[in-house]
Amino acid sequence: xxxxxxxRSCFPRDQIPHTVEELTERLKTRAGQYLAEGIDGDAxxxxxxxxxxxxxxxVDKSLISAYEATGNEDLLGYVERNLNMMLYYIDGDDTxxxxxxxxxxxxxxxxxxxxxxxxxxxxxxxGSLLFxxxxxxxxxxxxxxxLPAPDCMYIFMMYDWLLDYEFKGCGYPDEYRRFFPxxxxxxxxxxxxxxxxxxxxxxxxxxxxxxxxIGMRIGESYCDIRNFIPDTIEVKDDGCVLKAKASGWYYQPxxxxxxxxxxxxxxxxxxxxxxxxxxxxxxxxxxxxxxxxISVKAEGMSGLPLRVELDIPSGVILENDTFCLTAGKGExxxxxxxxxRLHDGAKKITIGPGRGTHAFKGHYSGEERNExxxxxxxNDYTPCGHTFRIIDETQEA
Numbered sequence: 022x023x024x025x026x027x028x029r030s031c032f033p034r035d036q037i038p039h040t041v042e043e044l045t046e047r048l049k050t051r052a053g054q055y056l057a058e059g060i061d062g063d064a065x066x067x068x069x070x071x072x073x074x075x076x077x078x079x080v081d082k083s084l085i086s087a088y089e090a091t092g093n094e095d096l097l098g099y100v101e102r103n104l105n106m107m108l109y110y111i112d113g114d115d116t117x118x119x120x121x122x123x124x125x126x127x128x129x130x131x132x133x134x135x136x137x138x139x140x141x142x143x144x145x146x147x148g149s150l151l152f153x154x155x156x157x158x159x160x161x162x163x164x165x166x167x168l169p170a171p172d173c174m175y176i177f178m179m180y181d182w183l184l185d186y187e188f189k190g191c192g193y194p195d196e197y198r199r200f201f202p203x204x205x206x207x208x209x210x211x212x213x214x215x216x217x218x219x220x221x222x223x224x225x226x227x228x229x230x231x232x233x234x235i236g237m238r239i240g241e242s243y244c245d246i247r248n249f250i251p252d253t254i255e256v257k258d259d260g261c262v263l264k265a266k267a268s269g270w271y272y273q274p275x276x277x278x279x280x281x282x283x284x285x286x287x288x289x290x291x292x293x294x295x296x297x298x299x300x301x302x303x304x305x306x307x308x309x310x311x312x313x314x315i316s317v318k319a320e321g322m323s324g325l326p327l328r329v330e331l332d333i334p335s336g337v338i339l340e341n342d343t344f345c346l347t348a349g350k351g352e353x354x355x356x357x358x359x360x361x362r363l364h365d366g367a368k369k370i371t372i373g374p375g376r377g378t379h380a381f382k383g384h385y386s387g388e389e390r391n392e393x394x395x396x397x398x399x400n401d402y403t404p405c406g407h408t409f410r411i412i413d414e415t416q417e418a
Contacts, residue, residue: 056087063203066102071204073110074119074126077103078135085142097146104143104152106201107136109208111193112215114232115162121206121219132166133159138173145186154190161191200256207254207261213311213413218261223248223389225263226306228313230413233334233365236391239302239317240328240383244269247388249302260307269298269322298322300403312370312412319403326381329399331372331411332391338364339395348395353382355398368415375399376407 038044061069062080070076081100088096110118117131133155140156143149163171177183200207205220217227226237239249244267251263273293281287300321307314319327335350340362356375363370376399401407 052087052090060084060096060099062099062103064102065201065203066099066104066106067201067204068103070123072119072122072124072126073107074117074122074129074131076124076126077107078139081136081139085139097143100139101143101147101149104136104139104155107133108151108155108194109197109199109201109210112229113210114229115158115193116232118208118215118217118227120217120224120227121204121222132162132168134163134168134171135173137163137171138176141177141183141186142180145183150190151194153188154192157188157191158193205254207256209308211308211310216306216308216313218254218263218306220251220254220263223250225249225251225304226315228411230312230368230370230415233337233363233368233370235370235411236332237315238330238332238389239304240330240388241267241300241302241325242381242383242388243267243300243322243325247383249304251304260305260313263304263306264302266299266301266321268296269300270294270296300325302327309410309412311414312410314408314410316406316408318406319401322403325403326379327401327403327405328381328383329376329407330391331397331399333363333395333397334365335393335395337395339397340364350394351392353391353396353398355380355382355400361397362414368413370411371414372397372411373409375409376401378402 038047068077068080081103084096084100088094088100107117111133112118115132117133119126119129119131122128137156137159140152140159144152144156160171194210196212197208197210207216207218209216213230215229217229219225219227224236224238228235228237241247241249246267249265249267251265253264255262255264271294272289273295275287275292279287279291298321300319303316303318303320305316305318307316317327317329319325333348335348335352337348339346339348339354341359355377356373357377358375360371360373361375363372378401381400382396382398399407399409
């Protein structure tokens with residue numbers, strides 16, 4: 022695209038600049054107008070899209086470019102805070118946690134390769150040994166995996182001051198524990214596992230033992246409520262508590278004729294509702310050195326078939342003292358009692374004790390389903406309370 026074409030796409034026809042100098046000034050003015058709106062990075066370093074696997078890196082590169090064009094060092098502050106945040110979003114298998122992203126990288130398995138240039142640039146700028154070690158680790162792992170080089174190597178040719186840079190360390194933080202109040206995410210990394218807790222999400226818990234993921238949801242199927250979605254999180258020294266309350270209701274008749282007999286065309290916001298019952302759910306998570314202890318307590322309405330659903334990958338081996346099976350894609354089981362052992366190679370994860378007073382697994386529209394993996398249900402009727410553990414019992418070699 023020529024400069025003239027670009028100008029025509031940016032300005033009305035009667036305002037198209039006629040010289041390069043005029044175009045440059047007009048573009049600077051326009052860029053200033055956008056920058057005047059502010060940057061959507063918060064104090065924790067998170068951007069609005071929460072895109073740890075993709076757009077965080079795109080935004081960081083853009084802010085570095087803007088800094089180099091304007092000399093405004095405040096822009097590098099956003100980059101520094103975001104790269105620091107990203108260190109807490111790298112799992113024990115060196116992949117990026119993407120389950121909180123609002124973009125297309127959500128739930129994908131990605132490595133931090135694209136952050137190599139960013140960590141190197143900011144390590145040189147700030148002297149951060151954490152950034153230095155992360156940059157070195159990302160490119161060394163990229164080479165060890167024999168993957169294509171990250172699409173940033175050409176950028177290094179632009180900076181003579183990086184020619185003699187030598188790495189001093191190599192690695193990501195071995196352990197961490199941090200709560201991000203803006204996104205309401207708690208990230209915990211221990212030697213044997215990584216735990217991610219997401220407030221305001223139906224899929225609110227993600228455990229990872231090495232590269233073995235286990236997710237947790239709670240099904241309610243209560244009036245218009247499909248899943249437990251926590252709306253408060255209290256972070257404690259060794260865990261957290263999540264809570265939410267759901268209300269059962271029914272529409273009342275319109276006070277006046279709504280103007281149509283077509284249900285979908287009616288304005289149902291004008292109906293009164295009668296609230297008949299409530300269910301309050303509290304989930305308490307306690308961090309252990311080799312996993313989690315999870316307590317689920319439901320109070321209020323009697324007889325609601327509650328479902329704790331643990332999502333695991335298909336293909337792993339499940340066994341206890343009476344059976345042994347391979348987890349099938351899209352299939353499930355109810356663990357009624359006792360413990361279940363999950364084998365993935367040499368790794369052994371124990372889940373239990375189970376609970377199974379009903380066989381309802383959910384069927385209503387709008388429910389999230391584990392269609393690519395296998396589900397383990399712990400079921401009970403409300404009011405109820407149950408405590409179980411998910412722990413790594415792999416024998417050390």
